[in-house]
Amino acid sequence: xxxxxxxxxxxxxxxxxxxxxxxxxxxxxxxxxxxxxxxxxxxxxxxxxxxxxxxxxxxxxxxxxxxxxxxxxxxxxxxxxxxxxxxxxxxxxxxxxxxxxxxxxxxxxxxxxxxxxxxxxxxxxxxxxxxxxxxxxxxxxxxxxxxxxxxxxxxxxxxxxxxxxxxxxxxxxxxxxxxxxxxxxxxxxxxxxxxxxxxxxxxxxxxxxxxxxxxxxxxxxxxxxxxxxxxxxxxxxxxxxxxxxxxxxxxxxxxxxxxxxxxxxxxxxxxxxxxxxxxxx
Amino acid sequence: xxxxxxxxxxxxxxxxxxxxxxxxxxxxxxxxxxxxxxxxxxxxxxxxxxxxxxxxxxxxxxxxxxxxxxxxxxxxxxxxxxxxxxxxxxxxxxxxxxxxxxxxxxxxxxxxxxxxxxxxxxxxxxxxxxxxxxxxxxxxxxxxxxxxxxxxxxxxxxxxxxxxxxxxxxxxxxxxxxxxxxxxxxxxxxxxxxxxxxxxxxxxxxxxxxxxxxxxxxxxxxxxxxxxxxxxxxxxxxxxxxxxxxxxxxxxxxxxxxxxxxxxxxx
Ligand SMILES: Nc1ncnc2c1ncn2[C@@H]1O[C@H](COP(=O)(O)OP(=O)(O)OP(=O)(O)O)[C@@H](O)[C@H]1O
Ligand SMILES: [Mg+2]
Numbered sequence: 001x002x003x004x005x006x007x008x009x010x011x012x013x014x015x016x017x018x019x020x021x022x023x024x025x026x027x028x029x030x031x032x033x034x035x036x037x038x039x040x041x042x043x044x045x046x047x048x049x050x051x052x053x054x055x056x057x058x059x060x061x062x063x064x065x066x067x068x069x070x071x072x073x074x075x076x077x078x079x080x081x082x083x084x085x086x087x088x089x090x091x092x093x094x095x096x097x098x099x100x101x102x103x104x105x106x107x108x109x110x111x112x113x114x115x116x117x118x119x120x121x122x123x124x125x126x127x128x129x130x131x132x133x134x135x136x137x138x139x140x141x142x143x144x145x146x147x148x149x150x151x152x153x154x155x156x157x158x159x160x161x162x163x164x165x166x167x168x169x170x171x172x173x174x175x176x177x178x179x180x181x182x183x184x185x186x187x188x189x190x191x192x193x194x195x196x197x198x199x200x201x202x203x204x205x206x207x208x209x210x211x212x213x214x215x216x217x218x219x220x221x222x223x224x225x226x227x228x229x230x231x232x233x234x235x236x237x238x239x240x241x242x243x244x245x246x247x248x249x250x251x252x253x254x255x256x257x258x259x260x261x262x263x264x265x266x267x268x269x270x271x272x273x274x275x276x277x278x279x280x281x
Numbered sequence: 282x283x284x285x286x287x288x289x290x291x292x293x294x295x296x297x298x299x300x301x302x303x304x305x306x307x308x309x310x311x312x313x314x315x316x317x318x319x320x321x322x323x324x325x326x327x328x329x330x331x332x333x334x335x336x337x338x339x340x341x342x343x344x345x346x347x348x349x350x351x352x353x354x355x356x357x358x359x360x361x362x363x364x365x366x367x368x369x370x371x372x373x374x375x376x377x378x379x380x381x382x383x384x385x386x387x388x389x390x391x392x393x394x395x396x397x398x399x400x401x402x403x404x405x406x407x408x409x410x411x412x413x414x415x416x417x418x419x420x421x422x423x424x425x426x427x428x429x430x431x432x433x434x435x436x437x438x439x440x441x442x443x444x445x446x447x448x449x450x451x452x453x454x455x456x457x458x459x460x461x462x463x464x465x466x467x468x469x470x471x472x473x474x475x476x477x478x479x480x481x482x483x484x485x486x487x488x489x490x491x492x493x494x495x496x497x498x499x500x501x502x503x504x505x506x507x508x509x510x511x512x513x514x515x516x517x518x519x520x521x522x523x524x525x526x527x528x529x530x531x532x533x534x535x536x537x538x539x540x541x542x543x544x545x546x547x548x
Pocket of ligand 1 (some may be wrong): 016042047051
């Protein structure tokens with residue numbers, strides 16, 4: 001498996017105005033391989049956005065190494081590495097630079113000096129990948145939040161990145177907008193093998209991931225497959241995280257003495273377990 | 282009230298004028314403003330007025346829409362006209378009624394100046410009505426490009442302008458939201474003395490500024506991660522396209538200037 005990104009004993013602190021330093025990221029280690037979908041979860045202020053900023057070289061680690069595509073990030077290779085990473089942030093309005101959809105998608109291409117003849121097909125292609133090809137000339141204030149976020153993804157895809165980072169890209173959207181965005185990313189991952197790191201509070205999104213990283217107070221608390229992570233129900237709840245509804249229900253049923261086995265992430269799994277549980281007796 | 286005001290607004294369309302390259306339009310309007318000062322007699326002013334009306338009809342702008350939208354400016358023009366009628370005391374006396382004495386020169390000067398003012402306002406309004414703000418920015422950027430040699434940050438200015446234009450609707454929405462939030466908390470902007478009303482605006486402006494700075498910070502980060510490093514080595518997605526009709530416009534302008542010189546009174 002090819003390594004895309006690795007963090008090796010990475011720490012970072014912010015200095016606040018009153019001179020107090022706060023560890024936002026504390027000795028974090030993990031590796032992301034080609035084609036993986038990683039979800040990073042954690043309570044507010046647990047250092048998730050700081051991690052994202054370290055990955056894309058907006059911040060440099062105080063200790064440890066951040067390697068992207070096997071190269072350690074530094075001031076010399078920064079721009080080249082950035083052109084291979086797409087990142088989408090939380091607020092749909094504050095990352096829309098262009099005056100229309102197509103201008104915005106072309107922004108990174110312009111910055112990287114891609115010739116005009118190549119920009120046009122790339123803009124159309126990326127917009128098609130996020131199902132927004134009919135909106136070329138639309139202005140941002142005539143788009144919904146979900147549409148704006150899909151345009152932001154298209155803007156990242158236009159550079160044909162190997163890695164897409166989503167920093168709570170769906171958290172300001174309504175359920176419909178969220179579904180649209182998640183569907184688009186899921187589809188992309190399946191068709192193009194894009195590596196995705198998604199920082200999220202949304203449990204549905206976590207369930208789609210291959211691997212979950214749980215952050216707590218700047219430290220990496222747990223990592224594993226979604227079902228492994230949700231098996232640590234008490235631990236997650238103690239650091240202020242929710243479980244998916246089906247997992248909570250399954251736990252409560254077990255505690256109430258209903259004879260079911262194992263963990264259940266989705267309603268379907270739970271329903272299947274329940275209606276077959278009698279036969280298994 | 283504000284909806285009707287069309288000075289500086291863009292109305293999409295598909296006329297000859299709409300489809301012109303912003304560079305030819307900007308160049309034309311700029312040169313036209315200079316050329317207006319060539320007019321010095323009835324024939325030249327009539328020509329300017331006729332020419333402007335011709336442009337309006339080519340741009341397929343309805344006269345009623347145009348004049349209705351420019352009402353406040355028209356009042357100003359009529360006011361100037363009346364001032365000239367009343368206060369210029371040269372030439373033959375035309376009307377002498379009680380206190381009111383109107384002289385021939387006053388009428389002439391008043392009409393000339395009003396026409397000058399009117400055609401200037403009309404031409405610039407036609408420019409903004411038929412050209413999207415972003416096209417105007419693009420055109421300006423290209424036209425001013427030679428000034429880069431004199432250290433004028435042309436690219437940065439153009440980017441600033443396009444980002445401001447892009448954020449106007451966003452900040453308008455935000456203002457509206459904050460206004461409603463403050464109204465819901467009992468803030469009252471519509472009554473009280475001037476001083477009280479000014480004071481009531483402060484809780485509106487503070488959150489607006491805070492959020493605008495937050496947006497600016499986010500935007501700067503979003504631009505940086507997408508590879509923005511200034512104008513150096515950047516390519517352009519928006520291409521300007523000079524066509525035959527743009528050359529026609531410049532030729533038309535030269536014809537106008539020749540005609541103005543020819544009709545001009547010698548002095
Ligand atoms: N620019 C900054 N200056 C000082 N402290 C900061 C700054 N940015 C973040 N912090 C602090 O660092 C810690 C981690 O912040 P970070 O934004 O990484 O958290 P997060 O996990 O992304 O939270 P959220 O879920 O709210 O987005 C927080 O305690 C925060 O207060
Ligand atoms: Mg965050």
